[in-house]
């Protein structure tokens with residue numbers, strides 16, 4: 001096993017799901033590329049590996065090892081138990097197996113650090129038993145970390161739901177946020193999920209450090225306020241991003257997106273996609289189709305079957321999501337629009353010269369990918385912390401436009417207006433210019449002299465010194 005060689009050794013524990021594995025894998029690859037470490041991924045599982053997970057883990061470089069923790073059982077949970085609670089429980093039920101892995105690993109070489117993501121703070125206890133420092137790698141913006149760190153105080157201060165607080169809440173250095181824009185997991189204070197989130201938010205302070213997949217040029221004042229909070233119970237914060245996938249897994253152009261983009265004018269196409277799982281209602285899907293048609297702009301749209309819950313997109317082989325589009329839509333927009341089924345090679349699309357805008361659900365990976373490729377946005381948040389991201393992108397960074405929602409629906413006229421404004425209007429031009437500035441900053445920030453590169457060196461130094469204690 002590679003971990004046995006005499007380089008400092010890091011153990012990474014991702015929560016289940018590709019959305020957690022991918023940023024940690026990208027971080028791990030970058031980290032070993034710049035520093036002489038070996039890394040072991042300990043993978044919690046509820047059963048067999050998914051194809052996507054296998055592909056990612058099989059492609060890891062040699063100095064990254066993988067251990068599958070013993071499968072845990074979640075059969076006692078009701079069917080409607082939300083995904084976040086499942087993540088928290090998967091980690092807490094994997095601890096004995098993680099302890100066994102630590103025993104095996106420490107028998108051959110000391111472990112310099114344990115790295116978990118935002119669902120993994122229960123694993124700190126195992127690391128402590130082995131005198132190993134614990135770090136969180138947060139695949140999220142600083143504004144979300146601010147909310148986590150302030151949540152215990154907010155919980156004490158308010159008895160109502162956060163969305164019922166009249167005034168906006170201003171975390172130090174962050175754009176003011178209304179409670180209704182807080183992440184979903186704190187929107188129902190009577191729920192078990194809220195209790196879990198509050199419990200873990202308190203445990204964030206037990207970490208030896210928090211690595212943030214963001215960077216100073218993007219969230220300068222929020223990061224500064226976190227780093228200089230003067231609160232000794234806040235762990236050191238290391239903004240180390242942006243880590244994004246490089247698109248090498250996208251492979252051949254099965255959907256034909258790239259071939260189609262090759263034939264479109266530079267900067268003319270709006271890419272429309274709601275992430276890996278985001279879904280719209282049938283009514284909203286129709287309004288979006290008719291709004292895109294009305295805008296007369298070129299578009300590349302990844303269509304998923306409609307669902308009443310935002311996170312309900314299912315990719316079944318049998319169901320063709322295109323059958324939910326309005327009658328005649330495909331014929332009327334032929335040539336100007338391309339509609340693809342469920343998945344597109346997003347990195348290749350965003351880095352293509354023909355792509356001039358991105359209508360996105362504001363997932364953090366999608367957000368960072370647009371920043372790295374300099375593509376301005378239409379912010380259409382659906383779930384999780386996406387509304388917070390949208391507020392930051394629209395009101396603080398001003399790299400996104402946001403359509404107005406009326407009675408839960410964005411109407412076709414509004415969609416058409418915002419699309420035209422992003423692709424042709426003055427506001428779109430200004431957003432594009434600001435996005436280019438951010439893109440330039442993102443391209444430098446991970447170099448040795450860049451702020452994220454320096455943070456990463458500092459983390460590496462700390463981990464090395466612990467390994468040789």
Ligand code: UDP
Pocket residue numbers: 019245273274275276277278302342343344345346347362363364365366367369
């Ligand atoms: N993605 C992709 N093609 C798609 C949809 C998503 O390659 O059609 C990738 C995208 O590039 C990003 C990730 O899936 O890396 C989505 O992550 P994000 O945090 O934006 O949203 P989530 O899927 O977690 O809601």
